[in-house]
Amino acid sequence: MSAETSGGPAATEEQRRELSRVVIPAVQRLIASGVPFAEITMSRLLAEAGVTRYRFYSRFRDKLDLLNVWFLELNETSAQDHEAWLSIDERPDPAALRDAIAALFVPYEPFSTLHAALYDAATVDPRIAAEIGSIESVRTAALCAHIRRGQRDGWIRPAIHPQETAEWIVATGSRTYQRMLVATGELSTAEFVDLYAEFVWGVLYADGAPSDGDRP
Amino acid sequence: MYSDRIQMPVGNASPSRRQARPERHYAPDVVSHAPLLSPAGHVLALIARDPDARAGDIAATLGLSEANVRRVIADHLDAGHLERRRTGSRASLVLVDSELARSLTRVLATDAPRGGGEANDEPSRRDEARAQLGAAVEEFLEHGASFAELSVEQLIRSVGMSRSTFYGLFRDKDDLLNALIEDLMRELSNAARRWTDLDATLTKQDLHLAMTHIATVQRPHRRLMAAAAASPESSAVRANYNAIMDETRGRIRDHITRGQREGFVHAHLDADRLAGMLNWGAELRLSQIPPDTDDAKLNRISESLTDLLWNLLYSGRPPAEAKAP
Numbered sequence A: 001m002s003a004e005t006s007g008g009p010a011a012t013e014e015q016r017r018e019l020s021r022v023v024i025p026a027v028q029r030l031i032a033s034g035v036p037f038a039e040i041t042m043s044r045l046l047a048e049a050g051v052t053r054y055r056f057y058s059r060f061r062d063k064l065d066l067l068n069v070w071f072l073e074l075n076e077t078s079a080q081d082h083e084a085w086l087s088i089d090e091r092p093d094p095a096a097l098r099d100a101i102a103a104l105f106v107p108y109e110p111f112s113t114l115h116a117a118l119y120d121a122a123t124v125d126p127r128i129a130a131e132i133g134s135i136e137s138v139r140t141a142a143l144c145a146h147i148r149r150g151q152r153d154g155w156i157r158p159a160i161h162p163q164e165t166a167e168w169i170v171a172t173g174s175r176t177y178q179r180m181l182v183a184t185g186e187l188s189t190a191e192f193v194d195l196y197a198e199f200v201w202g203v204l205y206a207d208g209a210p211s212d213g214d215r216p
Numbered sequence B: 001m002y003s004d005r006i007q008m009p010v011g012n013a014s015p016s017r018r019q020a021r022p023e024r025h026y027a028p029d030v031v032s033h034a035p036l037l038s039p040a041g042h043v044l045a046l047i048a049r050d051p052d053a054r055a056g057d058i059a060a061t062l063g064l065s066e067a068n069v070r071r072v073i074a075d076h077l078d079a080g081h082l083e084r085r086r087t088g089s090r091a092s093l094v095l096v097d098s099e100l101a102r103s104l105t106r107v108l109a110t111d112a113p114r115g116g117g118e119a120n121d122e123p124s125r126r127d128e129a130r131a132q133l134g135a136a137v138e139e140f141l142e143h144g145a146s147f148a149e150l151s152v153e154q155l156i157r158s159v160g161m162s163r164s165t166f167y168g169l170f171r172d173k174d175d176l177l178n179a180l181i182e183d184l185m186r187e188l189s190n191a192a193r194r195w196t197d198l199d200a201t202l203t204k205q206d207l208h209l210a211m212t213h214i215a216t217v218q219r220p221h222r223r224l225m226a227a228a229a230a231s232p233e234s235s236a237v238r239a240n241y242n243a244i245m246d247e248t249r250g251r252i253r254d255h256i257t258r259g260q261r262e263g264f265v266h267a268h269l270d271a272d273r274l275a276g277m278l279n280w281g282a283e284l285r286l287s288q289i290p291p292d293t294d295d296a297k298l299n300r301i302s303e304s305l306t307d308l309l310w311n312l313l314y315s316g317r318p319p320a321e322a323k324a325p
Helices: A013-032 A042-049 A053-057 A063-086 A094-124 A126-153 A162-183 A189-205 A210-214 B039-049 B055-062 B066-078 B098-111 B117-121 B123-142 B152-159 B163-169 B173-196 B204-229 B236-262 B271-286 B295-314
Strands: B082-087 B090-095
Touching: A013 A042, A013 A053, A013 A063, A013 A094, A042 A053, A063 A094, A063 A126, A094 A126, A094 A162, A094 A189, A126 A162, A126 A189, A162 A189, A162 B271, A162 B295, A189 B271, A189 B295, B039 B055, B039 B066, B039 B090, B055 B066, B066 B082, B123 B152, B123 B163, B123 B173, B123 B204, B152 B163, B152 B173, B173 B204, B173 B236, B204 B236, B204 B271, B204 B295, B236 B271, B236 B295, B271 B295
Parallel strands: none
Antiparallel strands: B082 B090
């Protein structure tokens, strides 16, 4: 994380995370009680969390900064969960792929309201938008490596562009999650996972396709 | 609940929005052009168009008492249709029910006549001004300005337009953004038809041509797309944007359904959800393309999209095992 996004000069990332684990549950309780994130006042939040103003501001610049710390930590966890999918080293069957993709998204499930708040914040705060973007580019790079390996070993469609296809898959997952699940609630997490697993399976792994010969 | 009394015209909200962009302040007779709305509906509609509107102004516009307007607002705050949001020192009301916001925006856009009579008489001049201003907006955005910081003054100075001409054509800066985004979205939506109109005879070559066309239409406009994507969830821009996205999704869904019926698209796919996913994925990915992308790179992007769709929808993979549980 860049210096300008950190809290007080003395706050280490570990200290910020430690305090975020106290304050984020308070944010969730307030949201659950019907207060939208944007309307949570600092005094209400501090009272709910039992944290002094001084302590809060020695760690975070503001509410959004807090949200950002939470998001980065959540994504580190999710990066480990990525392993379940991207460390696969043979053609998975669709059920195994679905489980691997579920491991990736299910950890986010309890946080959908915070997620919505974060995506909202990204529309007004370029730093948060950049944070989300950089997390996605890390995912793209990992997926690209996975595709190259699969192509080398013969269990991913040989004719697809690894980098471009990885970008399409990550963009599609991320945007669909944001719009169809977080923003509109059209899909549940399980439905999203089904849909995305079906998509990824068809795009990368499905075999028996006589089509790869007739590229334009 | 008031919302029960707001009657939406079903299915006839044809988007002649381009010719019909209402003014910020409604003359009393304008209200009669949206006769299907209850008074509460009118209050919500004005809030949907202008989240910063004050109760007093709304009351004056609609010929209601301010107390009445406040009561409607309070009821809808309680019911969760409206939310108070604060941006810096400015408080505004946001219509959180996006379905409702979209319908209201459509009702108003369809029914209210456009102000600035001069503009009605000379659509070509308006189109020309729009193209000029659009190019200027994209130029500013590409050089790092955010749409929020851009002033009307800057814009008209850069294209040599007078204030009165600008305000004869557009209500304000957001109205301009809305018009520009609508133009782009219509163009993209039409481009997408090159794909969705394809029938059982489609080849991978056809698909590739269609994808290249879509990517080419999108290429110069990434900043404009980003500005649209960054507009608040219940703004008029967003409602308009979402409505056009829904339209495109509908066409993709119909294409998939037709293909399934005629046997050229895999039968097990969930046409509607998949259409939603492909539509949103393409929106994000295409809006990441920088305007200076060369043709070779653009071709790689469209080719990879072609492969993706071909493999996912059309190619002969074994359907039974392909279904995820």
